[in-house]
Amino acid sequence: MATVTLDQVKFAWKPGAPVIDIPKCEIQSGEHIFIQGPSGSGKSTLLNLLTGLLLPQSGEIKIAGCSITSLSPSERDRFRADHVGFIFQMFNLLPYLSLRDNVMLACRFSTLRKQRAIAQAGSVAQAADQLLIELGLEKQLSKRLPVAELSVGQQQRVAVARALIGSPDVLIADEPTSALDRTTRDTFIQLLLKEVSQRNSTLLLVSHDDTLSPFFDRTLSLHQINCAGASDAI
Numbered sequence: 001m002a003t004v005t006l007d008q009v010k011f012a013w014k015p016g017a018p019v020i021d022i023p024k025c026e027i028q029s030g031e032h033i034f035i036q037g038p039s040g041s042g043k044s045t046l047l048n049l050l051t052g053l054l055l056p057q058s059g060e061i062k063i064a065g066c067s068i069t070s071l072s073p074s075e076r077d078r079f080r081a082d083h084v085g086f087i088f089q090m091f092n093l094l095p096y097l098s099l100r101d102n103v104m105l106a107c108r109f110s111t112l113r114k115q116r117a118i119a120q121a122g123s124v125a126q127a128a129d130q131l132l133i134e135l136g137l138e139k140q141l142s143k144r145l146p147v148a149e150l151s152v153g154q155q156q157r158v159a160v161a162r163a164l165i166g167s168p169d170v171l172i173a174d175e176p177t178s179a180l181d182r183t184t185r186d187t188f189i190q191l192l193l194k195e196v197s198q199r200n201s202t203l204l205l206v207s208h209d210d211t212l213s214p215f216f217d218r219t220l221s222l223h224q225i226n227c228a229g230a231s232d233a234i
């Protein structure tokens with residue numbers, strides 16, 4: 001079953017200069033997709049359309065069976081909190097909070113994810129701890145460190161735990177490895193893929209780094225799926 005569907009989606013920041021023009025794209029439930037394209041080709045714009053932060057000028061985007069392009073802004077916000085987990089390039093963790101509190105935050109904005117976390121682990125705190133331990137952060141968790149005292153690779157693993165708590169249908173990762181060295185990067189990607197597989201979440205990961213492609217089920221090249229083909233992409 002398709003988890004993400006784009007149908008005749010067109011978006012332009014300025015009239016007459018389309019950045020996204022995707023006639024058709026389907027991503028199946030549980031697929032691990034690598035989205036690649038040069039700088040300026042529209043990767044971030046596409047992610048913002050998929051999460052409903054931007055609305056296309058025309059066309060339809062469906063996530064987990066819901067047409068997000070038909071929702072009101074507040075419905076889209078709620079849908080995003082319930083169904084989409086994010087991993088950002090710069091993590092976007094709250095530095096003064098503990099590891100557990102950072103992870104639990106995702107459930108504060110979504111009753112659905114909170115209920116799933118409780119059903120899976122007994123409580124949201126236990127679900128957060130379980131994920132952090134699976135991701136190799138037991139020592140840092142027990143010391144109750146603020147995330148500001150973690151290494152870059154450790155912070156990125158906290159960001160993964162936050163994105164995964166309450167098992168969202170779709171996980172979106174925007175250049176999540178750009179701050180990691182090669183060895184940490186490979187370990188991180190393997191761990192991320194293991195965790196999303198366990199939850200049967202669909203993963204969409206964007207990166208400039210083409211050497212990540214072999215880790216994924218499928219690579220979507222913006223050049224191939226996007227007819228807009230931004231002329232200034234490098």
Ligand SMILES: Nc1ncnc2c1ncn2[C@@H]1O[C@H](COP(=O)(O)OP(=O)(O)OP(=O)(O)O)[C@@H](O)[C@H]1O
Pocket residue numbers: 013019037038039040041042043044045046208230232
């Ligand atoms: N807020 C904005 N306002 C106007 N134009 C924008 C805006 N954001 C991006 N663009 C334009 O849209 C095009 C695609 O940008 P986008 O950021 O989606 O590319 P990208 O592939 O994510 O690039 P990078 O890999 O460098 O982050 C570029 O031509 C860019 O100038």
